Amino acid sequence: MNEAVLKLENLSKTYTLGKRNVQALSNVNLQVNKGEFVAIMGPSGSGKTTLLNILGCLDKPTAGLVLLDGVDVTSLPEKELYKIRGSKIGFVFQTFNLLPYLNARENVELPMESLKVPKDERKRRAGELLAMVGLSGREEHRPQRLSAGEQQRVAIARALANNPALILADEPTGNLDAKNKYEIVKLLANLNINQGTTIIMVTHDSNVASQAERLLFLNDGKITREKQGLHLVKKKLMCPYCGGKIQAEDTMCPSCRKKLKYQGEEDGD
Amino acid sequence: MGVLSRAIRNISRRKIRALLVIIALGFCMAIMVSIPAGVTANQESTLALTQNLGSVITQTEATINQTLTQIECTLAPSFEGFGFAPPSSGSSGNMAQPPIGGNFTPSRPFGGGNIPGQFGGGQFGSRGTTPMNESLYYDISSIEGVVAVVPTLTVSQGTNQTMEMFGRSFTRLVVDYVIEGVPLTSVIDEYPILPTNITAGRNLQAGDSGVVLISANNSAFFGVGVGDTIEILGQTFLVVGIHGSTGVEDQLTLYMNLSDAQSLTGNVGYITGLTVFAESSAVVSDVASAISELHPELTVVTGQQRLQQLEAMRRNYETALANAESTLAQTQGTAVQVTIVAVAAASLIVLFVMLYTVRERTREIGTLKAIGFSDWTVMSQFMLEGVLLSLVASVVGIAVASFAAPTLSGLLLPTVTQQVNMGRGVTAATASTGTASVTLTPELVLMALGGAALLGALGSLYPAWRAARTRPAEAMRYE
Structure with a gap:
């Protein structure tokens, strides 16, 4: 279970703003294993977006290595990168970024099109994925006829279309209300538990981040802290207090009635 | 997608x-x-x-070259109120005497155009429209070097149109058809007087009377064809043939016996033009000056002059x-x-x-x-x-x-x-x-x-x- 999907080695990124050099990332080392659900937190300007762009092959580091599924993507030319993006990474955006003139199914089919998946197969898989995110029967609806939460579900289905090694979610709940926020995080968590999907999520929201398995704190371009999230507990489906069986969506242990929370400094609230 | x-x-x-x-x-x-x-x-x-234009000029030039020995004699048109007053004939008949330039009468073989009622043209290619006494024929026949003289009578038929010009009111004729009287004797076999381009029926022959050779335009105007009878100024004629035009031609002209034309239009004893044939092209200008000397009132145009006019046209x-x-x-x-x-x-x-x-x-x-x-x-x-x-x-x-x-x-x-x-x-x-x-x-x-x-x-x-x-x-x- 320690198969590395993503490995960062001494990753640095420097931007040149006028005459000033801005160190966005410095010497980041990180390994994300298959089936992990990682949340990256940090204040504005901490380098979250830069890190995510590099992970998504959308930007190149100044120094260091990015090994994605064993491939060093930093050495690949731009025209190879779009293939990597299409086949190995699924993106979930804060603003959903669905194509407004395509219906839900067609939006989910898009990534498969670039991999030349046959039309019937695309249609079948898109239907399956939409059912998986709870949108069966809404396949023909265009984005403007879907709620924000539903749009993000379509976006998640789209991210899963090509069976990527990694899902990169950039503030996936940033534009959602409390109820939908919970629904989307639950969806991601269930995908992680049931399908074993590897997820890296960037978020401001500590409540959202706490649902992940590993929490990484990014500050001034460095990973300053790491702690376990509640998700790990749920993943084992065992209460950390009494050892009793729990369900993934439970917020309190059905046996000992204790509130389920993540381990770390906020322990004992 | x-x-x-x-x-x-x-x-x-x-x-x-x-x-x-x-x-x-x-x-x-x-x-x-x-x-x-x-x-x-x-x-x-x-x-x-x-x-x-090119084809018009080429055809006209060819016709003129064929008729270099030919001299056209007409009486200069006179102004209204002066000169010869033609006998009135028919309700719409008119010896055209326009105030300026002469009525443009399409005529064989030299036409300046064929647009009815068109001003201009002058003497070029136009047979006269002013009647003159047919006795002129004998005077001119006796001139040395003349081998034939063919008298013709050209009368335009149409409707009068009044128009204002230079503050005066003028009447001009919009021509429907033109009657051309030609002596139907053996002379028509020897000299190019009649149209040569017969598209239907036959040409006029020496001795014909009471028959007409009409143009395609006439045929359409009267609504008749070969073998039909046609009523002109109250008299009935048999249509024997239809002629086509060659070059700038006589598209409105119908041909008949000269005496028929004279009696029909009330011009007995009168003609409007004389076509004179000279012995050879060498004597044409001598003959022309002799005619002018004998009858200074006549307008005399030779093939040479016509060629010069054609040059201007070119x-x-x-x-x-x-x-x-x-x-x-x-x-x-x-x-x-x-x-x-x-x-x-x-x-x-x-x-x-x-x-x-x-x-x-x-x-x-x-x-x-x-x-x-x-x-x-x-x-x-x-x-x-x-x-x-x-x-x-x-x-x-x-x-x-x-x-x-x-x-x-x-x-x-x-x-x-x-x-x-x-x-x-x-x-x-x-x-x-x-x-x-x-x-x-x-x-x-x-x-x-x-x-x-x-x-x-x-x-x-x-x-x-x-x-x-x-x-x-x-x-x-x-x-």
């Missing part, structure tokens, strides 16, 4: 914008299509004009040809300029619209690139949109041009009415580019469609390249 159907959906997504763009582009396309059609129409009308023709060519060159120059402007405008419209679209859809482009679309796919997506817009616009443009092409090319191209004056103010031919029919050929339509596709591709090349170069990272947070 292919690139094509996405392009179509994208265009139809913003209907008003697409409509406005298509209207603007369509207008440019309509101009682009109309201009070549207009130039072609111009070329065709110029060509028709010059060919028509010079006019050449001037007209040069004018036509320069007009054509000017038209083509303007056409090139207008086309360049239209192409530039259309390209700029595509360029700006597609740049705007690309800018507006940065996030969409970023998303497509993030989920694995290649630069090429993104680029072809936007180029295809530009091409589709242009193609739709070109269909609109062709539709507009199919009925507005003459108007458009008339507005944009110099419209010059080309005229060739022959002789004294006779307009032999006119051609106006404005009235020329502008037609859209299938080749032109295909070229327009191809051109539009090319233009759309060129106009959207840069925007599409910009789109392809969009960094996918911008999609992540672009608002």
